[in-house]
Amino acid sequence: MSSSSDSEPETRGPAPRLGPCEVCASKEAQYTCPKCEVKTCCLNCVRIHKTELNCDGIRDRTKFVRIKDFTDRDLLSDYRLLEECARFVHAVKRDEKKRFTRIDKDLPVHLFKLKIAARDRGIALQFLAQNFSRHSVNTTRYNYKTNVISWRVEWIFPNAEPDMVKFVDEKCLETKRLSELLDKYLDVNAEPFEGSKALTYYKSVGFKGVKVLLRAEKVKGCARKFFELDPSETLAENLSGKCIVEFPLVFVVLKDHAYNFDIITPDEFEEQPIATETPSQNEAQKRKRPLLTEKVALEKQKEIQQEIKEDKKKKPKNLLFTTGYSSEESLDMSDDEIKK
Numbered sequence: 001m002s003s004s005s006d007s008e009p010e011t012r013g014p015a016p017r018l019g020p021c022e023v024c025a026s027k028e029a030q031y032t033c034p035k036c037e038v039k040t041c042c043l044n045c046v047r048i049h050k051t052e053l054n055c056d057g058i059r060d061r062t063k064f065v066r067i068k069d070f071t072d073r074d075l076l077s078d079y080r081l082l083e084e085c086a087r088f089v090h091a092v093k094r095d096e097k098k099r100f101t102r103i104d105k106d107l108p109v110h111l112f113k114l115k116i117a118a119r120d121r122g123i124a125l126q127f128l129a130q131n132f133s134r135h136s137v138n139t140t141r142y143n144y145k146t147n148v149i150s151w152r153v154e155w156i157f158p159n160a161e162p163d164m165v166k167f168v169d170e171k172c173l174e175t176k177r178l179s180e181l182l183d184k185y186l187d188v189n190a191e192p193f194e195g196s197k198a199l200t201y202y203k204s205v206g207f208k209g210v211k212v213l214l215r216a217e218k219v220k221g222c223a224r225k226f227f228e229l230d231p232s233e234t235l236a237e238n239l240s241g242k243c244i245v246e247f248p249l250v251f252v253v254l255k256d257h258a259y260n261f262d263i264i265t266p267d268e269f270e271e272q273p274i275a276t277e278t279p280s281q282n283e284a285q286k287r288k289r290p291l292l293t294e295k296v297a298l299e300k301q302k303e304i305q306q307e308i309k310e311d312k313k314k315k316p317k318n319l320l321f322t323t324g325y326s327s328e329e330s331l332d333m334s335d336d337e338i339k340k
Helices: 043-053 072-094 109-120 196-205 235-239 255-260 281-285 293-314 327-332 335-339
Strands: 124-126 141-143 148-157 165-173 210-215 225-228 243-245 249-254
Touching: 109 124, 109 141, 109 148, 109 293, 148 196, 148 235, 196 249, 210 255, 249 255
Parallel strands: 124 243, 148 249
Antiparallel strands: 141 148, 148 165, 210 225, 210 249
């Protein structure tokens, strides 16, 4: 007589911990994706889930975890992440190239004087970090004895033949007119130089057939926007009221191709003041500034005055020849206070 145990089916093992595979649903899952937590059974299913879900399988260490689900493993992961951040910051500080990418470093004396001189002229001059090539090649300097800025100017001719060409003038005095600086590039009788053959068409049309544009900086969509310059004015007058990063980039384009450039108009920045009196013929002939020249200059002047006031406050008071008051305070006292 057979026992009852023979007729009963064999008992199965414990239920699978992960459940069925979420890709093929035919086998029990053995793996869990660290990132999306998809359960898979084999390598083929892992590859399929990565392709369909665009998953890289790398756990997101900054993923939000609720307090009740927070474990010691999550705490250890956060601690290691902070250690990696500390090592990265320390490596950047030690790297001689990367440490100069900080823009909050104090400017050298000559650059600080240059920035102040440009501010007095209504020009917002900004500098890049030391490891940028545009900063390393900048030859713009300020002569404090003559109070003149010599700018580095890059002249770009996009309509040259056969391709666009660029010429660099290391020192352009701000007192010279723009037409004088462009004479050697647009004058037919100018002495030839290396690369001047590409400007044959420019010389044939002359100043009347070109437009001089300045690359806009720190303006929304500045990669495609330009300011139109007046060749009859000086370089300082043309740069006044504009923001310059290191040095100006000037594009000389043919008038027939000027439609390819987004030229900024004065209406985009300010409303033209209403004239209360009828202007004279000479004033009417003068071209209006394309930007906030006077407003920028006034704002910069106020900033300079504020800095001077703060420096005066930091200076110690002179108490050598006064009793309890500084020399400046004694001058401010009225006659009645002195009699008392």
